[in-house]
Amino acid sequence: MDDARIRAFILESLELWQVRASVDSADPPCVAVIRGDDGRTVWLERAHADSPFRWLARWHAGEASGQARTRPCGSLVGVLSALRMALGVDRGSPVRIAPAPEDA
Amino acid sequence: MxxxxxxxxxxxxxxxxxxxxxxxxxxxxxxxxxxxxxxxxxxxxxxxxxxxxxxxxxxxxxxxxxxxxxxxxxxxxxxxxxxxxxxxxxxxxxxxxxxxxxxxxxxxxxxxxxxxxxxxxxxxxxxxxxxxxxxxxxxxxxxxxxxxxxxxxxxxxxxxxxxxxxxxxxxxxxxxxxxxxxxxxxxxxxxxxxxxxxxxxRLPAAGSPAAAMYWSAEASHSGGIGSISIVRHRPVHAATLALFVSALADNCGPDLLRMKGIVAVVEEPERPAIIHGVQHVYHAPAWLARWPSADRRTRLVLIGRRMRTSWVQELLDLLDAEVADQLARCARPQAGNAAAATTRTLDGA
The missing domain is CATH 3.40.50.300 (P-loop containing nucleotide triphosphate hydrolases)
Incomplete structure (x- = not known):
């Protein structure tokens, strides 16, 4: 899965969430830099091959603290979750699984 | 019941x-x-x-x-x-x-x-x-x-x-x-x-006009609510399915009203999984005893607002690629361990 494809997918995810932001390439291991119109920036990196995670998302928690946050992600599901958190996107609810009809 | x-x-x-x-x-x-x-x-x-x-x-x-x-x-x-x-x-x-x-x-x-x-x-x-x-x-x-x-x-x-x-x-x-x-x-x-x-x-028979309509990859819209249909030729891994429904619930939120479909799963090639979801609540997949027709493609219908066929397709493709890669990664250490064990045995000998 190449970097350009990941960036295109993130861009479409931002459109789905109705978030105005740009997605740019950056030097490895950074795959994408996501810059929101409100000034928030997220850096998405591929995790090291030895890491149990696949991705690392980094962003600043807030201007006041200036504290950087890093969230390791096991899959793109985690990446999307980290992006929503970093960009302040309020979306869905955690999935709930009910018994299958024939199990019931 | x-x-x-x-x-x-x-x-x-x-x-x-x-x-x-x-x-x-x-x-x-x-x-x-x-x-x-x-x-x-x-x-x-x-x-x-x-x-x-x-x-x-x-x-x-x-x-x-x-x-x-x-x-x-x-x-x-x-x-x-x-x-x-x-x-x-x-x-x-x-x-x-x-x-x-x-x-x-x-x-x-x-x-x-x-x-x-x-x-x-x-x-x-x-x-x-x-x-x-x-x-x-x-x-x-x-x-x-x-x-x-x-x-x-x-x-x-x-x-x-x-x-x-x-x-x-x-x-x-x-x-x-x-x-x-x-x-x-x-x-x-x-x-x-x-x-x-x-x-x-209920599953539409393959080849019927209703099935053609059901499984077409076109989006239709009515008053802001529409449906999209996804057809995938390659089976997906079971783990992908869990990630996929989770990602849909997380990312589509209340815009996704309903999802239903039949899924070809790598681990169960002879038994398709049937999935039903209402917003973020899904039934656990129900496994059919066999494919109901010669059509063994994964077919999904999503109903809701602002649904994007390309995003859903890409989500499924990317997640399945990740799962396949992860399974390959997991297999590699086992090979390494086997090699190390062999080395230790030889050293011991």
């Missing part, structure tokens, strides 16, 4: 007429009825003749807004009365919602409440839409759209007063694959209605 059919439909669309007529049928003798009316004074119960106490009227507001306190308690009470023999041993429950109800919370309660799920199983959702005013209701009222979007079967009523073609076309633009029945004055056999609405039993 006692099957539950949810009967919904917009105000004046003919739900009560349909139910009243159904109840005259002898096949409905062992059916408990729960009717929800929006308003202090119930009228519907006067329009529905019932022969025993397996009839409950809820008139303290809209069922979808009081679903935990009312529906769950009512079903529990009905089950207890059935066990005690104070009502007939009913074999089905029909819940008639109010005309303004959003069926989703009702379906969530039926699917997830532990006490309800222990005795009752959601069998299907029937939505009435009348041929006379149905198109306008779908244009003007989100409740009507959601009722159609979440239905497993549509009953077009009042077809003696107006042609059904327009409303049927609009209904199919929202929820393309479901059976649409034309019913005048509620005249339909219960067995036909319930079989048409049974969600677990």
């Amino acid at each position: 006692i099957p539950v059919t949810v009967l919904t439909g917009f105000l004046g669309s003919g739900k009560t007429t349909l139910l009243a007529r159904l109840l005259r049928h002898r096949d409905m003798g062992r059916t408990a009825i729960i009717v929800n009316e929006f308003g202090e004074v119930g009228i519907d119960h006067d329009l529905i003749a019932t022969s025993d106490e397996s009839f409950v009227q809820l008139s303290n507001g809209c069922l979808c807004c009081n679903v935990r306190s009312d529906l769950v308690l009512t079903l529990g009470e009905l089950a207890a009365r059935r066990d005690a023999g104070t009502v007939s041993a009913f074999e089905r429950v029909v819940i008639e919602t109010s005309g303004l109800a959003d069926p989703a919370p009702i379906l969530h309660a039926l699917m997830t409440d532990p006490e309800v799920a222990a005795r009752f199983a959601l069998d299907g959702v029937v939505a009435t839409v009348d041929a006379l005013t149905g198109v306008r209701a779908l244009e003007c009222y989100g409740e009507s759209l959601r009722q159609v979007a979440l239905a497993d079967c549509i009953v077009v009523t009042k077809t003696d007063l107006a042609p059904a073609a327009g409303v049927e076309q609009r209904v199919r633009s929202i929820n393309p694959d479901i059976p649409v029945l034309h019913v005048v004055k509620g005249d339909i056999a219960p067995s036909i209605l319930f079989a048409s609405a049974a969600r677990a039993a």
